[in-house]
Amino acid sequence: MATEEVNKPPTLPPYPEMIMKALEALNEENGSNKSAISKYIESTYGELPAGHSALLSEHLNKMKENGELDLWKNSYMKHDPNAPPKRGRGRPPKPKEPLPPGTVLGPSRPRGRPPKDPNAPPKPPKSTSGRPRGRPRKMARPSGGFDGATGSTAVTASSSGRPRGRPPKVKASLPEVSVQ
Template sequence: MATQELNNHHPLPSYPQLIINAIEELNNENGSNKTSISKYIESKYGDLPAAHSTLLSHHLNRMKESGELVFWKNNYMKADPNAPPRRGRGRPPKPKAPLPPGTVVFSTGRPRGRPPKDPNAPPRPPNPNGKPRGRPRKMARPEGGMGGGGGLGAPQLRCLPR
């Protein structure tokens, strides 16, 4: 009898079919998130492979890229063929005016950003007045100078007798 129950076991449907069934059964207005889809599949089909979460993520991404599912606000929903495409965040790009036929497009000049260094350029000669370029290095504070070496960084003033 136990062997008949094992042989009677139905194999799992394919993961895309499991995902579609879960979204249809959950029937949320804004779609279903990955966690709710996973919990539904685990409750309906108890014996899942060890890599269930990896397989689920892989198939959700594949179905999203192929257009079978729409991913919106962290939820997956079935793609509606009559729905207009949803816009992403930010301002939409300006529509470009079409150019008349036969117009040749030239580059707008030099590219943006700093140009790359020329590897064949000769090395720069040293500065003629001997000073290095840029801001001078910060000098260390002298020990035991006018301030006596103590304090919190502010110079100490002493009164001299007249």
């Protein structure tokens, strides 16, 4: 970074000063983004060093970390000490109660199910009700329907007395009309 500051023109003020002037001049309610700040600096100060965008990003990040600027939705704004802190997305965490002094915390439990003990005796099988697990199997029914060998339809009566499925289509013959 020292080489970049040596290469910059002597009339150029320090980047933090240029950034603050840009934010004051732009005076946007929700702050200004990096590109708007860069365009303002370029239009105001004219000739800038070759790594201007990198220098601007670096100084914006430093100013944000130092608390001079606030970043909200990619927009930088001057830090107002009287403003309430902005909340992020989601529900805020519950406040933690401080532990009394002298309390020793044990190791936290690991995530997931604990491994089975290889030396533990096997468990006896569970008593079952005599039925196997899962859905019961369908009962075998006598075949009904079209018999390919004889070409006839076998009728299997169900509880309602009708055969299963769609009834066969009845072919209606046209009545003969006599012409006199």
